[in-house]
Amino acid sequence: MNGTEGINFYVPMSNKTGVVRSPFEYPQYYLAEPWKYRLVCCYIFFLISTGLPINLLTFLVTFKHKKLRQPLNYILVNLAVADLFMACFGFTVTFYSAWNGYFIFGPIGCAMEGFFATLGGNSHHHRTLSLPPAGQVALWSLVVLAIERYIVVCKPMGNFRFSATHAMMGIAFTWVMALSCAAPPLFGWSRYIPEGMQCSCGPDYYTYNPDYHNESYVLYMFTIHFIVPVVVIFFSYGRLICKVREAAAQQQESATTQKAEKEVTRMVILMVLGFMLAWTPYAVVAFWIFTNKGADFTATLMAVPAFFSKSSSLYNPIIYVLMNKQFRNCMITTICCGKNPFGDEEVSSTVSQSKTEVSSVSSSQVSPA
Numbered sequence: 001m002n003g004t005e006g007i008n009f010y011v012p013m014s015n016k017t018g019v020v021r022s023p024f025e026y027p028q029y030y031l032a033e034p035w036k037y038r039l040v041c042c043y044i045f046f047l048i049s050t051g052l053p054i055n056l057l058t059f060l061v062t063f064k065h066k067k068l069r070q071p072l073n074y075i076l077v078n079l080a081v082a083d084l085f086m087a088c089f090g091f092t093v094t095f096y097s098a099w100n101g102y103f104i105f106g107p108i109g110c111a112m113e114g115f116f117a118t119l120g121g122n123s124h125h126h127r128t129l130s131l132p133p134a135g136q137v138a139l140w141s142l143v144v145l146a147i148e149r150y151i152v153v154c155k156p157m158g159n160f161r162f163s164a165t166h167a168m169m170g171i172a173f174t175w176v177m178a179l180s181c182a183a184p185p186l187f188g189w190s191r192y193i194p195e196g197m198q199c200s201c202g203p204d205y206y207t208y209n210p211d212y213h214n215e216s217y218v219l220y221m222f223t224i225h226f227i228v229p230v231v232v233i234f235f236s237y238g239r240l241i242c243k244v245r246e247a248a249a250q251q252q253e254s255a256t257t258q259k260a261e262k263e264v265t266r267m268v269i270l271m272v273l274g275f276m277l278a279w280t281p282y283a284v285v286a287f288w289i290f291t292n293k294g295a296d297f298t299a300t301l302m303a304v305p306a307f308f309s310k311s312s313s314l315y316n317p318i319i320y321v322l323m324n325k326q327f328r329n330c331m332i333t334t335i336c337c338g339k340n341p342f343g344d345e346e347v348s349s350t351v352s353q354s355k356t357e358v359s360s361v362s363s364s365q366v367s368p369a
Helices: 033-063 069-099 107-121 133-154 164-182 213-251 255-291 299-310 312-322 325-337
Strands: 191-193 200-203
Touching: 033 069, 033 312, 033 325, 069 107, 069 133, 069 164, 069 200, 069 312, 107 133, 107 164, 107 200, 133 164, 133 200, 133 213, 133 255, 164 213, 200 213, 213 255, 255 299, 255 312
Parallel strands: none
Antiparallel strands: 191 200
8 A cells, every 4th residue: 555544644755754744633645735725715716706605695685585485496505505514513623724735633623623623515525426416415406496397398207386385395305415414424434534645635545444334435426415416417417408499499589488498408408417527537536546546646636626516616506597587687686786887687586578388487496597
């Protein structure tokens, strides 16, 4: 093995030279230069200072404007809560640890940080093979969002009326799935250990430790919390695009239907790209490490895709909230004390005003709301 394994940590460096120290007690500057840790601090500070206000504003605007409190929007609020969870329990801990050069909160703090960050948002738990991360609540919120839009637009269940009860069931599902991912390492199925530059914690897929059954947990994570979400999201949005194009083809002379088709297609592409760009790099690197235990890899190799996935807490609200006209107008009027200086008219939730099939593919159903 080319790393150094301790009782509750694994450092990706051989201790032949005797320089490796516990990531809970000593700075890890032998893994990366101090300036790299400062760079991590700057990056995390940027995510906190931008993502936190946007997600807080999403929550505030939804609470303030009754017209936004529609069942189809509940899952967006849940997504914002998940990202806030990540910022509070993930980013702040990573920032403070990176500033000190090691995970300063000890093994118990590592387990708690790993649990809350994996549970709440895509934070560094992007590091798990499950994507995260973010935290699993954010991940499964995107899955539920895709399913909800598929049901409303494609009508596989006929004229199904989507109610507040269904929306709450979807939210409950996200938290159940998140707990099924985040809780096992606390009870002996795998464990939480410092990762990458040793500034944050995630499930152990570095070692074969038989006491923790790491291999079965990683396979469970990769299958249930990565493959399944990818399949569901691709299927749901793929069918949605087909449905929109079928409806638009029936009214080729209508400019509004063509506009609706383009907007929906663009939004779906952004959603899928955002999802894949956030999690695929980490999943690929993590799976490679898991299947090539003992191979040489640097802390930076693991840290780059992991921290890259953190950015989802910023672009999630941009894709799913700010690009929605109704949400955007409500945010502007809230910030500007009830006035919209840009002069945009209040936009209804429908992309098209025509009373055709395409008009049922509304922005409250298909675009991010």
